[in-house]
Amino acid sequence: MSHHILRTILYHHARKFSYKVEELRLPNGARGEYAYIHHDGAAIAVPVTATGEFILVKQYRFPTHKYLLEFPAGTMDEGEQPYHTIDRELAEETGYRAHRWDYLGAFYICPGYSSEILHVYLARELEKLSVPPAQDSDEEIEVVSLSGSELKTMITARKGLLTIDAKSVTALYMAEAFLPTAP
Amino acid sequence: MSHHILRTILYHHARKFSYKVEELRLPNGARGEYAYIHHDGAAIAVPVTATGEFILVKQYRFPTHKYLLEFPAGTMDEGEQPYHTIDRELAEETGYRAHRWDYLGAFYICPGYSSEILHVYLARELEKLSVPPAQDSDEEIEVVSLSGSELKTMITARKGLLTIDAKSVTALYMAEAFLPTAP
Numbered sequence: 001m002s003h004h005i006l007r008t009i010l011y012h013h014a015r016k017f018s019y020k021v022e023e024l025r026l027p028n029g030a031r032g033e034y035a036y037i038h039h040d041g042a043a044i045a046v047p048v049t050a051t052g053e054f055i056l057v058k059q060y061r062f063p064t065h066k067y068l069l070e071f072p073a074g075t076m077d078e079g080e081q082p083y084h085t086i087d088r089e090l091a092e093e094t095g096y097r098a099h100r101w102d103y104l105g106a107f108y109i110c111p112g113y114s115s116e117i118l119h120v121y122l123a124r125e126l127e128k129l130s131v132p133p134a135q136d137s138d139e140e141i142e143v144v145s146l147s148g149s150e151l152k153t154m155i156t157a158r159k160g161l162l163t164i165d166a167k168s169v170t171a172l173y174m175a176e177a178f179l180p181t182a183p
Numbered sequence: 184m185s186h187h188i189l190r191t192i193l194y195h196h197a198r199k200f201s202y203k204v205e206e207l208r209l210p211n212g213a214r215g216e217y218a219y220i221h222h223d224g225a226a227i228a229v230p231v232t233a234t235g236e237f238i239l240v241k242q243y244r245f246p247t248h249k250y251l252l253e254f255p256a257g258t259m260d261e262g263e264q265p266y267h268t269i270d271r272e273l274a275e276e277t278g279y280r281a282h283r284w285d286y287l288g289a290f291y292i293c294p295g296y297s298s299e300i301l302h303v304y305l306a307r308e309l310e311k312l313s314v315p316p317a318q319d320s321d322e323e324i325e326v327v328s329l330s331g332s333e334l335k336t337m338i339t340a341r342k343g344l345l346t347i348d349a350k351s352v353t354a355l356y357m358a359e360a361f362l363p364t365a366p
Contacts, residue, residue, distance in 0.1 A: 003245060011202065012194050014218035017296065019194065019202050024245060028323075035197035036246040037220065037296060061294035062186060062207060063219040068294050107345040107352070110293040111244035111251050113200065113220060117344065140211075155353075156360035161300065162290040169290070169353040170338075177339035 002027060011035075016075045017116070039116035043086035044073035044167055046104075046175040047096060047123040054151055055126070056168070057093050058142040069144060069154075071168045073118070082119035088133075090123055094143050095132030098123035104174045109167050120171045122178055148179070185210060194218075199258045200299070222299035226269035227256035227350055229287075229358040230279060230306040237334055238309070239351070240276050241325040252327060252337075254351045256301070265302035271316075273306055277326050278315030281306035287357045292350050303354045305361055331362070 007023040017039040025031055047055040056069050074089030076082055083101065091097050102122040109116050135141060146154075155162065155169055162169070190206040200222040208214055230238040239252050257272030259265055266284065274280050287303040318324060329337075338345065338352055345352070 003243060003248075012204065012218060014204075014296075017218075019218070021195065021197075022245070034245050035195060035200075035202070038246075060186060061291070062205070062217050063221075063296060063298040064291055064294045065186075066294075068291065070294075103341070105341050105343055105345060107347075107349050108244070108247055108251065109349045110297065110299075111247045111249075111253075111348050113197075113246060114293065114296075115246040116293075118349070152360075155356050158286070158288050158357075158361075160288055162288060162357075164290075165294050166290050166292045166301070166349045166353040169356050170349040173338055173352050173356050174341075174345075177335075178341075 006031070017114075035113065037110075037114040037116065039114055040076055040078070041082065041117045041119065042073055042075045043082035043089070043119040043121065044071050044171050045086045045090050045098070045121050045123040046071055046171050047090060047094065047098060047126055048175075048179065049126055049145070052179075053145040053147060054172075055094050055096060056144045056146060056164075058144050059140075061165075067163075069164045069168070071171050073167065083121070086119070086121050086123075091129060092133050092135050093141050095129050096123075096126045097129055099125035099127060102178065104171075104178065107170055107174075109170075118167055118171070120174050122175050189214070200297075218296065220293075220297040220299065222297055223259055223261070224265065224300045224302065225256055225258045226265035226272070226302040226304065227254050227354050228269045228273050228281070228304050228306040229254055229354050230273060230277065230281060230309055231358075231362065232309055232328070235362075236328040236330060237355075238277050238279060239327045239329060239347075241327050242323075244348075250346075252347045252351070254354050256350065266304070269302070269304050269306075274312060275316050275318050276324050278312050279306075279309045280312055282308035282310060285361065287354075287361065290353055290357075292353075301350055301354070303357050305358050 004025040072093040104120040187208040195202045255276040285305040
């Protein structure tokens with residue numbers, strides 16, 4: 001016997017996802033209510049320059065009340081392929097265009113309460129655009145470049161709360177084996 | 184000028200978090216509505232046996248309609264210290280107790296729409312409990328052990344969607360430098 005959805009209640013439509021509560025019948029026959037974010041997926045780039053620097057963005061994340069470091073990423077528009085999403089977002093958020101893309105796979109960012117899948121791309125042969133596209137964000141985004149060892153130290157230094165988020169660490173790990181010098 | 188919360192609407196109280204919509208005034212003066220999961224935090228263990236095997240759990244994650252591999256983790260009860268949370272969850276989910284704990288730091292799992300912080304612990308000197316505590320979950324949890332190289336291959340193999348989630352990959356990365364043999 002599998003998991004069976006008895007009822008779905010839509011609580012709220014946000015710009016990039018919706019919040020739903022589902023009543024499920026579990027394989028053991030029990031019933032339970034489960035709340036989650038329904039999300040249509042997103043894409044993230046690990047952009048690496050010719051000299052081995054990683055390009056990240058620093059932006060304010062209102063749920064955390066902090067500025068965090070992340071790899072460029074964005075939500076897929078309806079019907080959009082993830083490659084098109086990340087090609088657009090990389091340019092908008094960082095002012096770079098990549099001429100070499102490699103798909104590294106995908107992962108669930110927070111499967112306990114979100115259906116969001118992140119598609120991961122390695123972005124290389126970066127070109128700095130002379131006229132970058134306008135940012136669609138209502139926030140300023142700061143572009144930051146870090147070496148692989150700076151990133152790795154940030155993640156493994158045991159200095160409390162990381163400035164870089166889980167999706168970016170995961171994407172970096174997925175890219176690691178693929179890079180000439182491991183970060 | 185900083186980010187200023189003008190109004191907060193609580194949409195829904197779930198068991199382990201709540202869903203809120205906030206109206207913010209941004210530093211540039213613009214106003215915006217932002218929806219997010221308000222979460223009081225959680226803890227995750229990277230349990231490693233004396234022979235270098237990693238202990239994970241396989242469980243159904245209803246938002247994804249899949250069984251996923253994750254390191255043992257759990258939400259902090261109100262006022263609970265993360266070490267107590269993870270000590271309890273490790274025993275409940277895996278039937279192991281660790282006699283050596285190291286705190287590795289913390290990270291934001293999904294800062295775009297969640298305030299959740301994960302506290303990361305390396306759990307070693309594992310003892311298999313003869314009478315494991317009852318699982319508080321309504322789902323069965325399967326305990327899986329994998330070598331470091333099996334885990335690393337899973338993450339870097341470029342075989343599409345990962346079975347392991349982002350918080351587990353991030354926790355593994357944070358633990359890597361700390362282990363005698365890197366995974």
